[in-house]
Amino acid sequence: MTEKMVILRVNNLSKSFGDSTILNSVSIELAKGEIKVLIGPSGGGKSTLLQCINCLVVPDAGEIELDNARIQFTRKQDIYRLRQQVGMIFQDFNLFDHLTALDNITIALRKVKKMPKKEAEKRARLELEQVGLGDKETLYPAQLSGGQKQRVAIARALAMDPKILLLDEPTSALDPTLIGEVISVIKGLAVKGMTMIMATHQISLIYNLADEILFMENGRIVEQGPPAALLAAGNKSKSQGFCDRLNELSEVEG
Amino acid sequence: MELSPFYQELFVSLNRGLVMSIALIVPSAVGGVLIGIVAGAIRTYGNRYLKTIADCYAAVFRGTPLVIQLFVLYFGLPNIGIYLTPYVAAVLGFTFCSGAYQSEYVRGALLSIKSGQYLGGQALGFTTFQTIVWIIIPQAVRRAIHGCGNEIIYLIKYSSLAFIVTCIELTGEGKTIATEYFRFTEVFGIIGLYYLGLVSLAIIILKKIEQRLFIPGFGHH
Numbered sequence: 001m002t003e004k005m006v007i008l009r010v011n012n013l014s015k016s017f018g019d020s021t022i023l024n025s026v027s028i029e030l031a032k033g034e035i036k037v038l039i040g041p042s043g044g045g046k047s048t049l050l051q052c053i054n055c056l057v058v059p060d061a062g063e064i065e066l067d068n069a070r071i072q073f074t075r076k077q078d079i080y081r082l083r084q085q086v087g088m089i090f091q092d093f094n095l096f097d098h099l100t101a102l103d104n105i106t107i108a109l110r111k112v113k114k115m116p117k118k119e120a121e122k123r124a125r126l127e128l129e130q131v132g133l134g135d136k137e138t139l140y141p142a143q144l145s146g147g148q149k150q151r152v153a154i155a156r157a158l159a160m161d162p163k164i165l166l167l168d169e170p171t172s173a174l175d176p177t178l179i180g181e182v183i184s185v186i187k188g189l190a191v192k193g194m195t196m197i198m199a200t201h202q203i204s205l206i207y208n209l210a211d212e213i214l215f216m217e218n219g220r221i222v223e224q225g226p227p228a229a230l231l232a233a234g235n236k237s238k239s240q241g242f243c244d245r246l247n248e249l250s251e252v253e254g
Numbered sequence: 255m256e257l258s259p260f261y262q263e264l265f266v267s268l269n270r271g272l273v274m275s276i277a278l279i280v281p282s283a284v285g286g287v288l289i290g291i292v293a294g295a296i297r298t299y300g301n302r303y304l305k306t307i308a309d310c311y312a313a314v315f316r317g318t319p320l321v322i323q324l325f326v327l328y329f330g331l332p333n334i335g336i337y338l339t340p341y342v343a344a345v346l347g348f349t350f351c352s353g354a355y356q357s358e359y360v361r362g363a364l365l366s367i368k369s370g371q372y373l374g375g376q377a378l379g380f381t382t383f384q385t386i387v388w389i390i391i392p393q394a395v396r397r398a399i400h401g402c403g404n405e406i407i408y409l410i411k412y413s414s415l416a417f418i419v420t421c422i423e424l425t426g427e428g429k430t431i432a433t434e435y436f437r438f439t440e441v442f443g444i445i446g447l448y449y450l451g452l453v454s455l456a457i458i459i460l461k462k463i464e465q466r467l468f469i470p471g472f473g474h475h
Contacts, residue, residue, distance in 0.1 A: 056376055076381070084379035094374030097471050098393045108378040111388055142471025160378060 004031040007195060008086075008164055013052055013062035022048045023059070024219040030164065030197065035190055037210035038199040039242055045219040046199040050166045053197070054086040055079045067163070084112060087157030089167040093149040095141040095156070101128060102137035105156045113160070127155035131185050147178030151185055158189075165189070167198040171205075203246045207231070215239045264431050264441060271427030272448060278341070278413045278423055279452075282348035283406045289349065290356020290402065291391070297357060298364040299386060308357070315354035320415055323347045328419040340421035344413075352409050359401030363394040396472045403460040410452050424448055 008030040015023040023045050030036060038046045051057040053064065055073065064071045066085060072078045096104050105124035109115040115123070128134050131151040141149055150170055157165060170186065171179045183205060189196065190209045200206065206213065206227065213230050215223040215238050223230065223239050230239040257265070296308040315323065328343040338346065367390050375385035417426030424445060432441035 054377060056373055080379050080381060083377055088377035090370065090373070090377075092370055094370040094377075096371060096374060096389055096393075098389075098396065098469050107388060108380070111384055112379045140470045142469075156378070 004034075006030065007032045007067060008053070009063070009065040010053060011063040011065075013049070013059045013064070015048055015052055015057060015059050022219050023052060025062070026216075026219070026221055028197070028214070028221075030195060032195055033193045034211045035194075035196045035198065035209050036212045036214055037206050038197065038214050038216055039201070039206060039239060040216040040222075041242075044216040046216050047168050048219075049216070050088070050168045050197065050199060053166055054083050054088055056083075056088070084160060085163045087160060087162035087165040089150070089153055089157055089165065089170045091169040092173050093141070093146075093153045095144075095149055095153055097141050100138050100140055101133060101144065101152045104141075104152055105159045108156065109159055123159055124155070127159045128152070130158070130188075131155045132181070145178060146174045147181045150174065150182045154182075154185055154189075163195065165194055165196045167196060167200070169199050169201065171200065171202050201246055203243060203250055206243060206246075213239050215242065260431075260435050260437065264428075264444065267427040267431050268424060268444065268448060271422065271424035272452075274341075274416075274421070274423040274427075275410075275413055275452070278344055278348065278416055278421070279410055282345055282352055282413070283409055285345075285349035286352025286356050286405070286409065287402060289353025290360050290405075293353060293357035294360025294364060294398075295386065295391070297361050299382075311350075312354045312357050315351050316358070320347065320351050320412055321418060323351060324415060324419045340416070340419050343419050344416035344421045347419075348409060348413060348416075351412075352405060355405045355408075356402055359398045359405065360394065362401070363398035364390060366397055367393050393472070396467055396469065399460070399464055399467065403456075403464075406460070407453050407456055410456060411449060414449075 006029055008028070010026065010028040010030075012025045012027055013023055014021070014025050026045070026049055028036065038049065040046060048057060052059045055064075055071070058073050058079075064082070066082055071082050095101075096107065099107060102121065102124050105127060106117070106120040109120035109123060110117060113120075125134065125137065128137055131154055133148060133151055133155070136144065136148060136152075141152075144152065154170075167186070171182050174182060179202065183202065186196075186198075186205065187209065196209075198205065198209075210227050212224060213227055214221050215230075217238070223237055225239075229235070230237045231243055232240075293308045293311060296304045297312065300308060324343065324347040327338060327347050328340065331338060331343075371389055371393065372385055375389045376382075380388070413423065414425035416423050417429065422430070428441050428445040432438045435441075
């Protein structure tokens with residue numbers, strides 16, 4: 001484990017809104033190719049942590065280091081560079097409603113990466129193929145299903161060549177019949193070695209993908225470890241209890 | 255069929271007035287929309303100082319009668335050494351007045367864009383300015399177009415106030431003839447039809463723009 005290449009270091013990140021502390025001194029170390037899964041009750045700070053990591057929410061205190069370069073939260077250039085290298089997938093997709101699937105991807109390549117139009121379109125088509133939507137490039141978000149929207153959002157994030165992908169409950173807004181297509185895209189990313197931090201309640205993602213589970217509660221990471229240890233039979237961990245409940249739920253649904 | 259001297263003179267005058275009205279309306283409408291977009295964006299996203307200035311502008315021009323604004327521009331400004339021609343005074347008055355109302359439609363449209371659209375842009379590394387220009391404004395335009403069109407239709411009709419600062423357009427020309435022949439009903443009836451024609455034309459153009467800008471998910475489903 002000593003030779004692993006740390007790509008992201010988060011030290012003692014804190015964030016409060018008014019009187020309520022949402023993140024309380026959270027630290028994470030992420031190695032290249034590693035997948036960490038955030039679980040825990042709603043309001044535990046999972047979303048805020050992810051949004052703080054790419055400075056969509058600027059942390060009150062703490063440090064973020066990407067590739068050993070410290071991010072100055074007061075320097076806009078630092079923040080824009082960080083966001084270009086850290087992709088974000090939202091629960092409710094946040095595709096640009098006025099652009100086609102293809103243009104949703106090309107606009108960032110052209111405006112942020114200053115890529116020529118032709119090249120951007122070529123790259124965007126490639127990414128759409130990868131998520132199985134090569135034939136949907138001319139459709140607008142309103143014409144796509146939830147699962148298709150989330151796959152376009154993933155293609156859009158990947159086209160920027162991010163070093164890390166943050167996923168904030170990528171399947172939670174989806175109809176149960178559409179979850180499968182998004183899960184298989186995310187599993188495909190894992191196979192290719194994408195570095196990810198993912199908040200999810202999807203039991204198959206937790207069991208199959210996580211190198212490490214982080215259990216968050218009240219703005220802190222209260223448990224962490226590989227699923228094999230945390231979820232071992234007979235273990236009385238909070239993560240175990242939480243996953244048992246998720247399992248029961250999926251059995252009821254299934 | 256030969257028209258009577260009254261009608262011959264009337265239509266010659268009204269057509270001349272129509273040209274002047276169009277010359278007043280087109281730049282005022284375009285200028286009003288542009289000012290509306292800038293002022294609306296500042297009132298929504300600007301820093302405290304710019305926002306205060308833009309808010310005051312909208313409050314003054316929405317809060318005082320257009321006639322008073324025209325009087326100040328044409329009869330008041332010469333007191334401080336600024337002399338405007340009737341045409342320039344009228345266009346300026348209409349543009350500022352229209353811009354103030356447009357800014358309110360634009361502001362409403364900008365506020366109606368879900369915050370997720372902004373977050374989506376930010377997460378990809380867009381600067382705040384790029385997010386507003388490339389993501390928020392193109393969507394807001396589509397939401398504002400109905401209100402802005404309404405204001406342009408209103409502008410077509412209040413352009414008739416230009417004649418009180420001696421810029422003789424459609425209404426002014428008609429009024430001269432009506433007084434000369436003392437035939438108010440016919441003259442103002444026909445002027446009404448001219449305005450109806452102008453407004454109908456504007457509605458058709460606005461509809462075309464709306465269709466061009468149509469995107470699934472905006473407007474009707």
